[in-house]
Amino acid sequence: MPQNHRAxxxxxxLLAEDQGMxxxxxxxxxxxxxxxxxxxxxxxxxxxxxxxxxVRPDVALLDIELPxxxxxxxxxxxxxxxxxxxxLILTTFGRPxxxxxxxxxxAVGFLVKDGPVEExxxxxxxxxxxxxVIDPALAAAALGAGPSxxxxxxxxxxxxxxxxxxxxxxxxxxxxxxxxxxNYLSSAIGKTGTRNRxxxxxxARQQGWL
Numbered sequence: 001m002p003q004n005h006r007a008x009x010x011x012x013x014l015l016a017e018d019q020g021m022x023x024x025x026x027x028x029x030x031x032x033x034x035x036x037x038x039x040x041x042x043x044x045x046x047x048x049x050x051x052x053x054x055v056r057p058d059v060a061l062l063d064i065e066l067p068x069x070x071x072x073x074x075x076x077x078x079x080x081x082x083x084x085x086x087x088l089i090l091t092t093f094g095r096p097x098x099x100x101x102x103x104x105x106x107a108v109g110f111l112v113k114d115g116p117v118e119e120x121x122x123x124x125x126x127x128x129x130x131x132x133v134i135d136p137a138l139a140a141a142a143l144g145a146g147p148s149x150x151x152x153x154x155x156x157x158x159x160x161x162x163x164x165x166x167x168x169x170x171x172x173x174x175x176x177x178x179x180x181x182x183n184y185l186s187s188a189i190g191k192t193g194t195r196n197r198x199x200x201x202x203x204a205r206q207q208g209w210l
Contacts, residue, residue, distance in 0.1 A: 011128055013030060013037065013059050013061055014052055014060045015027055016043075016044075016047075016066060017063045018044065018065070018067060023041055026038075026061075030121060044069075045067065045068045045074045046074075047068070048078065052082045053081065053082060058086065059128060060086070061120075061124070062088070062089055063092075064093065064098060071089060075107045079106030087108060087109070088111070090111050090120065091111075095208030096207065108127045109133040111123055111135050148207070148209040150188055150209050151187075153184055155204070156174055158201050188200050
């Protein structure tokens with residue numbers, strides 16, 4: 001009975017997707033479901049929490065790779081600041097590391113974008129009922145892959161290594177000494193089984209560790 005009552009009220013959805021055409025298409029398709037209403041759309045990760053505080057959605061549907069703040073970081077912020085909002089990650093990149101990080105951030109669903117919209121609509125209903133929804137193939141891959149071997153600081157250093165940043169640049173950005181940065185880089189390179197930091201960045205991204 002409570003479930004039917006909730007459906008009759010419509011599920012309020014916040015949609016975060018940086019590609020405008022895809023965002024509009026998703027909003028249109030979800031809006032065709034009788035019990036789902038897209039109450040807000042944002043194109044940046046750093047707009048998610050502020051918008052959620054304004055519109056109080058039941059479900060936040062988040063892409064991972066967003067400008068400003070990643071969908072994974074936004075999920076953790078929503079858990080702390082809008083705890084009644086359930087987070088469902090919808091991404092192009094079905095990487096085991098992303099799934100683990102999403103669950104750690106408080107997400108209750110993780111789907112890849114190549115599925116049918118009916119599946120997405122049902123996933124939204126399911127997470128609102130308190131269920132967890134995970135793409136089955138990705139769940140199996142995540143179990144086989146194990147947790148990320150990188151520490152939080154090693155991830156920070158690798159993230160700061162993009163775009164040709166020097167060791168001095170990274171040290172300044174993260175407020176670390178250059179020798180400490182070199183140590184973290186060396187450790188991350190060893191853990192990823194790569195030859196240099198750019199290979200380590202690529203390998204970590206492919207696994208979803210960054």
